[in-house]
Amino acid sequence: MIDVKLLHKNFDETVAALLRKKVDVTLLNDLKTAHETLKSAKLAYESLQAKQNELSRLFGQYKKEGKNIDALKNEVDSNKAALVTLLETQRLAEDALDAIIMTIPNLPDSDVPHGEDENDNVEIAKVLTPRVFEFPIKDHVELGDTLGLDFEAGVKLAKSRFTVMRGDMARLERALINYMLDFNAQRGFHEMSLPYMVNADMLRGTGQLPKFEEDLFKIGDENLYLIPTAEVPLTNLLYDEIVTAETLPIKMTAHTPCFRKEAGSGGRDVRGMIRQHQFHKVELVAITHPDQSDDMLNEMVQCASDLLTSLELPHRLVTLCDGDMGFSAAKTIDIEVWIPSQNTYREISSVSNTRDFQARRAKIRFKEGKTNSLVHTLNGSSLAVGRTMVALIENGQHEDGTLTLPTVLDRYL
RNA sequence: GGACAGUUGGCCGAGUGGUCGAAGGCGCACGCCUGGAACGCGUGUAUAGGGCAACCUAUCUAGGGUUCGAACCCCUAACUGUCCGCCA
Numbered sequence: 001m002i003d004v005k006l007l008h009k010n011f012d013e014t015v016a017a018l019l020r021k022k023v024d025v026t027l028l029n030d031l032k033t034a035h036e037t038l039k040s041a042k043l044a045y046e047s048l049q050a051k052q053n054e055l056s057r058l059f060g061q062y063k064k065e066g067k068n069i070d071a072l073k074n075e076v077d078s079n080k081a082a083l084v085t086l087l088e089t090q091r092l093a094e095d096a097l098d099a100i101i102m103t104i105p106n107l108p109d110s111d112v113p114h115g116e117d118e119n120d121n122v123e124i125a126k127v128l129t130p131r132v133f134e135f136p137i138k139d140h141v142e143l144g145d146t147l148g149l150d151f152e153a154g155v156k157l158a159k160s161r162f163t164v165m166r167g168d169m170a171r172l173e174r175a176l177i178n179y180m181l182d183f184n185a186q187r188g189f190h191e192m193s194l195p196y197m198v199n200a201d202m203l204r205g206t207g208q209l210p211k212f213e214e215d216l217f218k219i220g221d222e223n224l225y226l227i228p229t230a231e232v233p234l235t236n237l238l239y240d241e242i243v244t245a246e247t248l249p250i251k252m253t254a255h256t257p258c259f260r261k262e263a264g265s266g267g268r269d270v271r272g273m274i275r276q277h278q279f280h281k282v283e284l285v286a287i288t289h290p291d292q293s294d295d296m297l298n299e300m301v302q303c304a305s306d307l308l309t310s311l312e313l314p315h316r317l318v319t320l321c322d323g324d325m326g327f328s329a330a331k332t333i334d335i336e337v338w339i340p341s342q343n344t345y346r347e348i349s350s351v352s353n354t355r356d357f358q359a360r361r362a363k364i365r366f367k368e369g370k371t372n373s374l375v376h377t378l379n380g381s382s383l384a385v386g387r388t389m390v391a392l393i394e395n396g397q398h399e400d401g402t403l404t405l406p407t408v409l410d411r412y413l
Numbered sequence: 414g415g416a417c418a419g420u421u422g423g424c425c426g427a428g429u430g431g432u433c434g435a436a437g438g439c440g441c442a443c444g445c446c447u448g449g450a451a452c453g454c455g456u457g458u459a460u461a462g463g464g465c466a467a468c469c470u471a472u473c474u475a476g477g478g479u480u481c482g483a484a485c486c487c488c489u490a491a492c493u494g495u496c497c498g499c500c501a
Contacts, residue, residue: 046470060431
């Protein structure tokens with residue numbers, strides 16, 4: 001979450017920055033008021049509590065000395081009644097503040113381009129040139145029919161947006177996961193195996209809750225949620241921890257399935273494997289010193305881009321404009337892979353620096369000398385496996401429906 | 414799933430109603446000692462919020478209750494351990 005103190009100090013600047021993320025200004029005014037209310041409520045409560053503590057101490061002393069305690073008891077009792085009211089006021093103020101601040105998105109970095117939506121994202125670079133096909137190309141749904149993508153079976157077993165992979169396709173998925181994990185390990189990212197369900201606190205820590213509950217699959221009566229990305233368990237491994245500065249940066253990678261309701265996606269991408277309720281993804285997460293996070297963002301983007309290059313997949317890097325950025329991000333660079341059947345680039349990785357936004361929510365700090373400060377957290381896909389398969393199938397297709405895969409995968413297949 | 418036991422600071426561990434934010438030890442940091450080190454000695458060593466200095470408030474798994482006052486008593490939950498049942 002954002003820093004309330006900063007909001008107070010630079011109210012106009014903060015409002016301006018958050019307007020770019022489409023935040024309602026009245027909310028920010030409410031937030032400021034709530035914070036002021038809370039401060040005065042706390043002050044009132046704490047000073048009376050201090051007095052009460054002193055009286056209680058006296059009470060014990062008087063009793064021990066056999067003094068009369070009637071007058072003292074009267075005072076203590078009336079204070080107590082007042083304390084109960086003050087505490088209630090404080091709690092209400094706290095809840096009000098919390099309810100607002102937890103729904104306020106992160107401030108965009110100053111160098112993030114302005115814009116409304118994905119059309120205003122700024123291309124940074126193109127890597128590899130898309131192949132020119134000399135025959136009518138098929139999309140991955142048509143090709144998958146013979147290769148082993150079974151969309152009907154997915155629907156039968158669960159519902160739409162689920163897919164079954166048979167034989168070589170199932171093996172390709174497994175190979176890609178292994179290849180990506182090994183690739184990331186070589187770049188110093190420590191491999192993790194994680195729970196695919198987490199509790200609500202963790203989801204608040206990384207920013208999925210309370211605002212985006214409708215995007216998550218909740219487990220019946222268990223109070224657990226299926227993870228929408230490995231970013232959640234990976235980042236929250238450090239939840240409420242204080243690490244020493246020397247241990248930074250902490251670089252981690254993990255493969256997990258990801259579960260998303262895709263509630264807001266309407267009827268987009270219903271065909272094929274682009275947008276699924278369940279998909280595999282290999283994720284990168286870094287916990288850094290505030291001074292390191294800019295470099296780390298580049299390192300992670302480079303890592304994902306190099307991975308795509310090694311898979312011989314044409315792609316481009318774009319900086320997201322403020323209007324298209326996610327809730328927790330201060331800056332996001334998307335990597336989009338070439339999809340021949342759509343004649344366009346589609347997102348296959350998204351790398352974000354959240355700065356101290358998640359760290360403040362998840363209470364992740366580092367100790368440097370005697371002082372504790374918030375770390376910076378970053379996350380990025382490396383890569384979405386299903387979309388990588390789509391890209392490999394479509395980019396590597398032949399006229400007869402067969403497929404050539406990049407040689408780096410040879411030893412994994 | 415059933416029965417019983419437990420959950421205290423970075424760790425171990427005392428503490429069963431009144432300066433207990435918490436003894437003691439270990440670890441760690443700094444200083445002394447040493448040619449250097451170990452040993453020894455001394456000092457310091459939680460987090461958050463407010464003043465932003467003294468100091469104040471909160472926190473002994475979490476939430477609720479009893480009490481003038483709770484780490485300590487009561488209730489609920491979570492977690493851990495052990496035994497039984499079940500199971501990959």
